[in-house]
Amino acid sequence: MAANNRRMSGKKGAQVGSGGQRRKGLEGKGPTPPAEMRKGHKKNRIANAKAKQAVRRPAVRGRGGKGTSEMVVGRNPVVEALREGVPAVTLYVQQFIDNDERVREALQLVADRGGVHLMEAPRPELDRMTNGLNHQGLVLQVPPYEYAHPEDLAATAYDDGEDPLIVALDGVTDPRNLGAVVRSVSAFGGHGVVVPERRAAGMTAGAWKTSAGTAARTPVARATNLTRALEAYKKAGIAVVGLAADGEHEVGELAALDGPVVIVVGSEGKGLSRLVGETCDFRVRIPMPGGAESLNAGVAAGIVLYEAARRRA
Numbered sequence: 001m002a003a004n005n006r007r008m009s010g011k012k013g014a015q016v017g018s019g020g021q022r023r024k025g026l027e028g029k030g031p032t033p034p035a036e037m038r039k040g041h042k043k044n045r046i047a048n049a050k051a052k053q054a055v056r057r058p059a060v061r062g063r064g065g066k067g068t069s070e071m072v073v074g075r076n077p078v079v080e081a082l083r084e085g086v087p088a089v090t091l092y093v094q095q096f097i098d099n100d101e102r103v104r105e106a107l108q109l110v111a112d113r114g115g116v117h118l119m120e121a122p123r124p125e126l127d128r129m130t131n132g133l134n135h136q137g138l139v140l141q142v143p144p145y146e147y148a149h150p151e152d153l154a155a156t157a158y159d160d161g162e163d164p165l166i167v168a169l170d171g172v173t174d175p176r177n178l179g180a181v182v183r184s185v186s187a188f189g190g191h192g193v194v195v196p197e198r199r200a201a202g203m204t205a206g207a208w209k210t211s212a213g214t215a216a217r218t219p220v221a222r223a224t225n226l227t228r229a230l231e232a233y234k235k236a237g238i239a240v241v242g243l244a245a246d247g248e249h250e251v252g253e254l255a256a257l258d259g260p261v262v263i264v265v266g267s268e269g270k271g272l273s274r275l276v277g278e279t280c281d282f283r284v285r286i287p288m289p290g291g292a293e294s295l296n297a298g299v300a301a302g303i304v305l306y307e308a309a310r311r312r313a
Contacts, residue, residue: 065147065197065222072140072205073133075102082109085216086208087143090117094126094137106138145203147222150229153192154236154260156219163260164238165308168194170226170276171267172297175201178220179210180298181265186214188305189312193218194262196226230279233262240264242272242280243300249284256282257308265297 072081079102091110110116126135157164178201223229230240239256242264266272
């Protein structure tokens, strides 16, 4: 019996199982990933390098930067801005505001548009936001405008199989003039407007309103240096035509308007700056039998754009 016990005690106990690991090891790991996703593969290294280059080198579009956020203050200005489709982020309404027609219309326009936040705020907060301006209980926050890069305007035209038709503004500081030019560019099939980064009108709520909604489809580009932007256009084969009261050519006689062209418009008072004028390939004048000394930027741009569009039709 003792011997039998010794034999039994010599038997191995229960073995620990593999827990299915061996079976799992025999299972497939799914389809082989493409070479670009396999770590260590040559194509993977190339793909990673390209991704890093793309991060270092931003795309051309959108390089014009952004403007600053703006507040439209007062019942009439807020209602007019909303009617004209000025982009908006938030409509601030004073608590316990007198509910007149303009307030009701502003609320209805925001509800119809969608995507605009509606916030109720106490009067002291609105006073702080507007630096004490007479807001009348309504404040509309306009988002920063995202400017294009001057290269974008020509590139878009060529992508569409068209000769670029662009207007550049030199020293135009009234946003309403900028809005009027944007409207004319849109009306005559132009491809955008270029403005300098400094000492020039930008795409404010006033410019949006004057453009009558066309700013939503006509890009405005911002140039760090307008002269350099014009020189870049010239190198790309685009004629640069400046408007000047003493220009050597009449607008109706300039053949350059038939092809790719940038029309440069100066301020009503000073006209083109010296460097910009020297950069232009041609300086043209608009005949004015009535004897007016000058035209504002919106009217002058519209006349030349019409002539260019007529020749291209």
